[in-house]
Each structure stands twice: as C-alpha cells, then as structure tokens.
Amino acid sequence: MRLLLVEDDIKIAQFVVNGLREAGFAVDHAATGEDGLHLALTEPYDVAVVDLMLPKLDGLTLIEEIRRNNIDTPVLILSAKRSVDDRVKGLKTGSDDYLVKPFAFSELLARVQALIRRSTRVTAPTELKVADLVLDLHARKVFRADGEISLQPLEFSLLEYLMRNAGRVVSKTMIMEHVWDYNFSPQTNVVEARVCYLRDKIDKHFDIKLIHTVRGVGYVLRETS
C-alpha cells in the first residue's frame, strides 16, 4: 500500500513515517503543501495523511485541488485544531477522516487501515477468526478450540472490536469510543477492568494467550506476544 504523508513538523513526520513503514506501508513524505500536491497529482496513492497548517499551500486547499483533479484517494486530516467547526470544514472539503493532534499512533494506523478497507470495499465478514478463537457475528457466539464461551453483550462487543483489529494495538480511548460510544476516557480503569474480565474468559484456560497489554499504549489481540 502506498501512502502519502504531508506534514511540516519534522519530528512528527519521522515517527509517523517509521511507524507506517513498520506496519508495511510504502510512505512518501512531503514537508510543504506544494510538494504534497505535486506528489498527489503525479503518483498513485492508496491513502493520504495531510496536516492542515502547512507552508506554501494549506491542507484544505491541497485537498480541494486533489478532488478537483478527480483523484479520489482517501484523505485523513491530521490537525491540532480540535473544534467541531474545523472538523466539519475539513470533512466538507473532501477529506474522509479527521484526527486531532496529539494522537496515539495506533489510532492513526487503525484509521488509515479503515480508510483503505472502506475504499477497497471488502464484503463484510460473517465470522472473525484468530488462531483457534472464532467469533460468529450472526449467531453472536464465541468459540475457542471448539468449546463455546459465553460472554456478556459488552464483552462480546469488546472482543469483536479487538478481533476486527487483530494484530493492531488499540488504545483505551479507541475502545471507549468504538465499543461503548463514549468519546472521552474516564479516569478510573474501566477499560482495564473489562479487558481483565474478558481475558479471564478467553485466555485463562489456554496455553496460548491471545489478548496482550501493551503498556501505556493499549491492547492487542494476536497469536504471538
């Protein structure tokens, strides 16, 4: 997958580029709006990540130009502006998602991959599978090594979210937002407690642990630790 990053802050650009490359993306980086536009118009990208406040050409104009040239590459805006107005303006201009700085890299990665999935239109799966863990989306049932595990609705949603993002780290904020529809994080460890309960049911009686904690970042569901 080819990705274009237009970001003028060199340090942010560095860790985003490194992170995305580690995640398997071929990343091109432009430090000004002009360079970004030139690359976007000449190279075929699967997704673009664009900062709003850029030298020479601002992010919104850049996106407008890209859309005017009939390029429908999904665009994610990365900006320090967090007001609802700014978000709406960004999305109206033709971008597909909006992430506020400072951000968790894992969230950026998840959103970028979601944009690619959306644009390639993979048909919705009826079943999620990681190692010997199977989640049946229709029957809303969970099996591990052929034995059924009974989960409460909240736990089921949490597991579904972790499995949909299998192999990717998801932060507590992302879980709060996507599983429970709260766009803020409480100070108490509600997520931690929930994951703990879920882990008891999924991993306790098996040798291979699937749910892992990445300290300070979040949780990941994968076969190897």
Add this chain to the structure above:
Amino acid sequence: MFLEKLHNLKKSLLFRLTILYAVAFTVLSTIGFLIFYYRIYSVTMEHLDVELLDETEKYTDLMKETGLEVVIAKITKESEFENPEEDFYRLFNFKGDILFSTDMSTWGDVGKQGILSKMQNDGLTNLIQNITIPELDDKARMITAIIGPDTVFQIGESLEEVDEYLDIFLQLFSILIFVLIIVSTIIGWLLARRATIDMAEVTETAEEISNGAYDRRVQVKGRFREIERLGATFNSMLDRIQSLLNSMKEINDNIAHDLRSPLARIRGIAEMNLLKEKSIDSYKDMAASTIEECDTLIGMINTMLDITEAEAGVNGVKVEEFELVTLIRDACELFRPITEEKKINLKTDLPESLTFKTDRKKMQRIVMNLLENAIKYTPADGTIAVAAAAQNGEIRIEFEDTGMGISESDLPHIFERFYRCDRSRSQGGVGLGLSLVKAYAESINGTIRVESALNQGSTFALRFFR
C-alpha cells in the same frame, strides 16, 4: 491645527449641549416676541379703525340732521388743531369735486373716484385702506365713506406714532435677545459642564484602571441619577473583572502546578534512564509512563477546552431524542467491575422509560463524571444510589453516596476549576470533573445542586427542563 481643534470642539458633548441650549432658548424667545409684537400691532390697528368708523358715523348723523354746511364748519373746527402731516380730512361729491379739504400737500393723490366706484360696485358705504404718504415715507390708514346722497368723506391718519412705539419694542427686543443669547450660552455651558464633569471623572478613573490601578472605583454618591447609574454599573463591572482576574490568577497557579507535576515526572524518569545504561525493560517502562503522563496532560487540556467551549456556548448543542434510562444503565454497567471490586452497592431507582431530547454526548459525560466521582469517594462496602424521574415537566437525576462527604468550607467551591478539597492533591484527578459537569448541565438548560455532610455522604441533584 486650528481646523483640527475646531473639529474636536464640534465633537465635544459639552460644546454641543451648550450650543443646543443657546439656540433653543433664542429661537423660543424670538417666537414668543413675534407673537407678542403681532398682537400689539393688530390691537392698535383695530383701535384705530374703530376710531375712524366712529368719526364717519358722527358726520353721517350730522349730515342727515343738519346738512353739508354744518358738517364742513364742524370739520374745519376740529381739524384746526391737527397737524396736516399726520391727519387729513376732505369732502368731495360723486363727480369728484372737492367740497372741503385740509392741507394735503404731503399726502399726494390718495384717490377719489376709483375708490368710490369700487365701493359702489361692492355695495359698501365705507372702505378702510392702508396707504403710504409719499413725501414722508410713512404708512397711514385711510377711511373713505359715503355720508350723504352726493357726499363722500375721507379721513387719513398717519401711522407714524404707532410705528414709533413699535420700533421701540423692536429695539428693546434686539437688546434683550442679545443678552439672552449670552446668558443662555453661559447657563447652557454651566449645565452641560455639570453633567460632563462627572463623566470626565468616570473617564479619569477608567484611565487609571487601564494603567493598572484595578482597585480604584468611581465615587457614586451625590451625582445626577444617570451618572450615578453609570458609576454603579461601572463599579460592578470592575468588581466582576477583578474577581475574574483573581480567579484566573488562581487557575493559572493551579494549572502551573498540575502541568508541572507530570512534566517533572516525565523529565525525571527520562533523565534517570540516560544517566546510566539500563535494561530494555527500564526503557520500555519510561516510554510507557511518558505516554500515560502525556495522556493525562492531553485529557486535562481537552477538558479545559470543553469547559470553556460549553461556557462560551460555541459549537452549539446537538439535540437528539434518546432514552435516558438506557444511558444511565449503560454508565452503571460500565463501572460494574470497579464497584464489584470495591464492594460498593450500586443501586438504581429508574422508571421504565424516560425519553429526553437534548445533547446526548453531554448528558453521557455528565452522568459518567458524577458516577465516577461517587465511586472514587465512596469507601468499600458503601452505597451509591442513582435515581431519575420526570416531574412537573422537568427531569431530575440524583446521585447519592455514602462517601467521605464535603466539608462546609469546601462546599461553595467544588464547582470551581481545579478546586480540590484535598489540598495536597494526593488523590487522583485534576479537579475539573465537577466544573465540566456544571458547565455542561448549564449549557443544556440544567442546574446542579449538591448537599453534603462530612463523613456521611453527598448528594448531587441535577434538574433539566424538558
């Protein structure tokens, strides 16, 4: 330079008020005088006309009773002592032959047959006219009357005397109006100055304040009512600004403290890791704790912005209809692991259904914050009761806990930003949760009240108007 000064003067309230006063005063006096003058003039003329008519009537009667000779003799006698420049008398017949006339050398041709035929056409027996004495350039009043079958009588009376005393009036008035203009300007200036001098003092105070003397106030007592109000409003505004400044200063101190602590931790841990070669786990620990501290800081900044935005009313309110009972149950469910772990009895007293139309996200956050707060301050084996009900067109939600409670001295401050009952700040949190709850509740037409007894528990009561 001069023009600029003049321009500034024109814009001055003092100058304008003075001029306005003087002009108004002068115009009104002039109108008054003109009415007075006109009245005097018309009354005098009426008197004169009555006199002239009386005279002609007298001769008409005399003519009827005696005849032309007696009339002429009588007129001759009466006109003897008159000044021929001021009065004339004459008699002529219908053909225009003069029967009698006093000396009319100054009067010129005042007209005979012309007037007569006009009178005969209109069927009049007498006619009063204004004429001019050409030699003397004086105005005069003249009556022409038919006093006998072939006799016309004319009297002219100069208006010189009348004009003279009207002229004296005019002169007197000119002097008076000149004095009035000066006096009214002075009075106007004094009055305007009295009003503007107070304003100037308010301005002066404002200037002092903008130079940093925030404790200065305007003297209010003994001024005009309007200025008194201006002063009082000004003072209360200053009080508000000062209290805002003070609370901002306090908030700043608190922010500095709350920002500094996590920064100090991040810096300290990073430095320790650089001083000596450490294990890979130690570096991982450092990275993880850095992320945690950063998340705390970001959360704090975002919450502060959320509060400010809610208070300022920017971004508006996204109204949607939702089931409040579900929202509260979900929140309780989310905290279930924590309450179970702490052995807190979390009870709910909710109706079957309670739909509410307002900003759902804000409501969610209000409920979460209050619930989290209750859990945080309630010790093990305590009880938290959440109740909601619709009553008289409003929705009430209550959170009652058997926690540590809030002391009476802390109670008035708990909704202030960064206020923490625990001065040492050893308990978690940054003291923004309740400020946010209050700001959010108020932004969606709600109120929040708190009752508390130390070591017994607290009750937070929300009221929303549907």
